[in-house]
Amino acid sequence: MNGTYKENRMNSQRPAARRQTVNMRNVYVASFFAAAALLLVLSMFLFFNVSEIKIEGVTLYEQDQILGVGGVSTGQNLVRTNTDIVEKRLKDTLVYLDDVKVTKKFPSTLVITCTEAEKAADIEYKNSYYVLSASGKILETKNPAPTGDIPVVKGFELKSLSQGDKLASEDSFKADILKELLNDLHDLKFKNIDSIDLTTRSDIKLMYDGRLEIKLGSSVDMEYKLTYLKAVIDKSITDDYEGTLIYNGADSGISAIPKSQDESSKPDDTSSAKPDDSSSAVSADTNIDDGNTWDSDNSWSGDDSQGYSDDTNAWDGNDDADNAGTDQWTNENGNTDWGYDNGGDQGYTDNGYADNGYVDDQTNTDW
Numbered sequence: 001m002n003g004t005y006k007e008n009r010m011n012s013q014r015p016a017a018r019r020q021t022v023n024m025r026n027v028y029v030a031s032f033f034a035a036a037a038l039l040l041v042l043s044m045f046l047f048f049n050v051s052e053i054k055i056e057g058v059t060l061y062e063q064d065q066i067l068g069v070g071g072v073s074t075g076q077n078l079v080r081t082n083t084d085i086v087e088k089r090l091k092d093t094l095v096y097l098d099d100v101k102v103t104k105k106f107p108s109t110l111v112i113t114c115t116e117a118e119k120a121a122d123i124e125y126k127n128s129y130y131v132l133s134a135s136g137k138i139l140e141t142k143n144p145a146p147t148g149d150i151p152v153v154k155g156f157e158l159k160s161l162s163q164g165d166k167l168a169s170e171d172s173f174k175a176d177i178l179k180e181l182l183n184d185l186h187d188l189k190f191k192n193i194d195s196i197d198l199t200t201r202s203d204i205k206l207m208y209d210g211r212l213e214i215k216l217g218s219s220v221d222m223e224y225k226l227t228y229l230k231a232v233i234d235k236s237i238t239d240d241y242e243g244t245l246i247y248n249g250a251d252s253g254i255s256a257i258p259k260s261q262d263e264s265s266k267p268d269d270t271s272s273a274k275p276d277d278s279s280s281a282v283s284a285d286t287n288i289d290d291g292n293t294w295d296s297d298n299s300w301s302g303d304d305s306q307g308y309s310d311d312t313n314a315w316d317g318n319d320d321a322d323n324a325g326t327d328q329w330t331n332e333n334g335n336t337d338w339g340y341d342n343g344g345d346q347g348y349t350d351n352g353y354a355d356n357g358y359v360d361d362q363t364n365t366d367w
Contacts, residue, residue: 048078051108058114060096066112069093070102078104090114095164098135120182121196122146125158134186136167136179151185151206153178155199174198177219184223190230208233211242211259221250229254 051074055066067073070086083102090100090112099115117133122143131140131147138160146152156178157170169175178198185193197205206214212233216225225247232245232254242259 048107050074050076050078050081050110052110054109054111056111056113057116058097060116061094065094066090066114070112072110072112078106078108078110081110086112092164095137095139098133098137119147119150120186121151121153121178123153123156123158125156130158130161132167132178132182134182136175138163138165138167151182151193152195154195154197171201173201177201177204177222180219180222184226188223188226188230190226208245212237213244215244215246217247224250232256 050072053067053072053074055063058066070090072081072086081104083104086102087100090097096117097114098117101113103111103113105111117135117137117139119131119139120134121132122129123132124146128141129143129146129152130138131143132153133139141161141163156174159168159170160166167175167179169178178196181196181204184190192209194207194210197207202218204216204219206216208214214229216222216229229245229247237245237256241256243261244257244259246255246257248255
């Protein structure tokens with residue numbers, strides 16, 4: 001009897017002990033969350049207040065402008081500062097900021113890092129000029145004159161007319177072409193471009209250094225074309241040469257037409273006027289790999305085995321004028337070739353260049 005009583009008494013005490021353990025656990029959990037909530041409240045109102053704001057990468061705006069537009073100041077709580085909102089305010093309002101990054105450095109510092117826009121081109125539109133950034137954003141509108149030192153874009157039907165607008169054209173392809181062209185020029189360090197003519201997308205023209213008109217053709221393989229043209233200008237064109245460079249294709253190279261010949265000759269002109277010394281892209285007395293030398297008296301001297309005639313400066317071979325693709329030669333009307341195979345189906349014919357119809361008598365230079 002006594003044994004049964006003790007057993008019942010012990011069983012009745014066990015649930016009470018379990019309840020006491022569970023209650024203590026709940027108290028601990030509740031205390032933890034209460035402490036966390038208190039700490040959060042304190043951090044949002046008492047701790048981590050901004051005592052320093054660093055602004056980096058800005059030269060065009062005053063610090064007060066950045067702080068005012070961004071809506072930040074010392075004393076505000078760092079935890080409650082919404083960096084995304086600050087970034088959006090600055091980029092949307094200050095057009096000369098291409099990018100903004102706001103970061104928090106605890107316990108009390110806010111860092112605003114800015115990337116300023118670079119002027120890339122002036123777009124000529126309705127007798128005014130709109131400044132375009134390298135990232136494709138309109139920086140300035142309706143300027144009465146070009147900025148200078150950046151290309152002037154012609155033949156572009158501008159659709160984005162307000163500051164801060166992204167570049168847009170009535171012809172959407174032209175916007176993509178212009179951005180690609182400006183990026184390639186920047187990456188290749190192709191400088192001294194005065195103007196870009198996009199009137200016809202398949203006939204893109206550049207003006208270089210006020211003396212060379214460059215005809216790119218279409219926008220296909222833009223980077224390759226510009227790389228090729230820059231190499232020719234840097235290595236084969238003299239500083240005083242004026243005229244037109246025409247990209248004929250990867251296989252046919254580049255043609256150079258001196259300014260005097262470009263202005264005076266017509267495609268069907270069959271005259272054989274000789275160029276003066278200033279119209280050639282190469283200097284006088286140039287040594288040629290095959291042993292012939294072009295002298296300043298407009299004659300070839302040296303080995304005649306390649307088919308040159310010393311007294312007439314004419315090509316004595318067949319109509320294809322194949323010079324084996326490596327020799328430089330000049331005929332009586334001043335055509336000069338550098339370093340590619342112009343024999344066979346890409347050579348000269350009686351009717352002019354096989355690929356683009358230029359006539360031999362135009363004093364063209366080809367690479």
